[in-house]
Amino acid sequence: MSFATPTAVAESAHDHFFLGSDHERNERKVWLVIALTASMMLVEIIAGTLYGSMALVADGWHMSTHAGAMLITALAYRFARKHVRNRRFTFGTGKLGDLAGFASAVILALIALLIAYESVVRLTQPIPIDFNQAIVVAAVGLVINVVCAWLLKDDHAHHGHHHGHHQHDSERGDNCGHDDHHAPGMSRDNNLRAAYIHVLADALTSVLAIVALLVGSSYGWLWADPLMGVVGALVIARWSWGLIRDSGSVLLDASAEGEEVQLEIREAMAPTGSKVTDLHVWQVGPGHFAAIVSLTAPEPKEPSHYKALMAQIHELSHVTVEIQRQVT
The missing domain is CATH 1.20.1510.10 (Cation efflux protein transmembrane domain)
Incomplete structure (x- = not known):
């Protein structure tokens, strides 16, 4: 998918x-x-x-x-x-x-x-x-x-x-991101x-x-x-x-370097009803963090939906999102 x-x-x-x-x-x-x-x-x-x-x-x-x-x-x-x-x-x-x-x-x-x-x-x-x-x-x-x-x-x-x-990928790793300007x-x-x-x-x-x-x-x-x-x-x-x-x-x-960013990502994903199954956050430069976010959801949405929810996390400069349909 x-x-x-x-x-x-x-x-x-x-x-x-x-x-x-x-x-x-x-x-x-x-x-x-x-x-x-x-x-x-x-x-x-x-x-x-x-x-x-x-x-x-x-x-x-x-x-x-x-x-x-x-x-x-x-x-x-x-x-x-x-x-x-x-x-x-x-x-x-x-x-x-x-x-x-x-x-x-x-x-x-x-x-x-x-x-x-x-x-x-x-x-x-x-x-x-x-x-x-x-x-x-x-x-x-x-x-x-x-x-x-x-x-x-x-x-x-x-x-x-x-x-x-923010660069967000599908479960196959396709790119669908763009450049945004964030506060430091x-x-x-x-x-x-x-x-x-x-x-x-x-x-x-x-x-x-x-x-x-x-x-x-x-x-x-x-x-x-x-x-x-x-x-x-x-x-x-x-x-x-x-x-x-x-x-x-x-x-x-x-991972300790990005603990606060990890918490913000989980908080941003909570209202979507999706479950964070795997999360990796690491620092790529002063004030810049990258993340790989793996999600499962009953009705998965396009990566742009999750991208918008994480746009408020200013330190997050590079994101890969993997989405899978939740098996019931």
């Missing part, structure tokens, strides 16, 4: 545009943050080399790791935007940001391990510290990180793209979130370093600095794990 309309073939050719609503703006912000971080990195390395300050050189190379990680974020935005209409990607490039976020989270975890290792070594083998110079370096780094955090603030949990469409749905851009966490991690290390150095210079406690390093590493590791968990869930199409 097929419920495909005559326009099915013509309307099946459409774009899977599942990028976030602020994709290009976020990309520009990340490039600006990279420019600020890289500039400060070069200044510290060059100045440290000229003036013989290992503190400056070390902090400069530390900033380079975060600049490199944020480069992953920027390149992911660029690639997703350039290939958004490439039909080789079955469900578009909206999830590329989650892949980049996952990679950045792994790098962040490695940075946390390196900080922890270096801190433990310093605890067991204390070295002399030029407190005044180190405080200046940490303070300058903190200022740069505060500016970068301000640029990226709040955008790591922004809205989805305004463009969505709430979402979290894990790609930008990764850059944001890298900036926060750098800011945290600067704050902890300043506190430890002030305490060390006042009381001569050389162990305060590496102890704060261990604390910072633990906090960064926790942030990293949260990002790995959330971006990994999206990459593995975890």
Whole structure:
């Protein structure tokens, strides 16, 4: 039994545009943050080399790791935007940001391990510290990180793209959908979130370093600095794990990501008297979800009927409906 309309073939050719609503703006912000971080990195390395300050050189190379990680974020935005209409990607490039976020989270975890290792070594083998110079370096780094955090603030949990469409299929898989324009749905851009966490991690290390150095210079406690390093590493590791968990869930199409959408679909189908026999919902981009809905009904209607009922679910950007007559 097929419920495909005559326009099915013509309307099946459409774009899977599942990028976030602020994709290009976020990309520009990340490039600006990279420019600020890289500039400060070069200044510290060059100045440290000229003036013989290992503190400056070390902090400069530390900033380079975060600049490199944020480069992953920027390149992911660029690639997703350039290939958004490439039909080789079955469900578009909206999830590329989650892949980049996952990679950045792994790098962040490695940075946390390196900080922890270096801190433990310093605890067991204390070295002399030029407190005044180190405080200046940490303070300058903190200022740069505060500016970068301000640029990226709040955008790591922004809205989805305004463009969505519903594609509904018959029980044989025929297409009979079209493009609709929906209001954006709430979402979290894990790609930008990764850059944001890298900036926060750098800011945290600067704050902890300043506190430890002030305490060390006042009381001569050389162990305060590496102890704060261990604390910072633990906090960064926790942030990293949260990002790995959330971006990994999206990459593995975890149903938990679309629980609210699933509930809305079931509520939309309830008045029809049909029974939802199978339902799969997964995220295909920031603010965009796809779904496969299997229904049985005593008197099945055309897919356009069920499509209209689900049109109010703004986050639902790609839908396949399978309909079967209920056997009594």
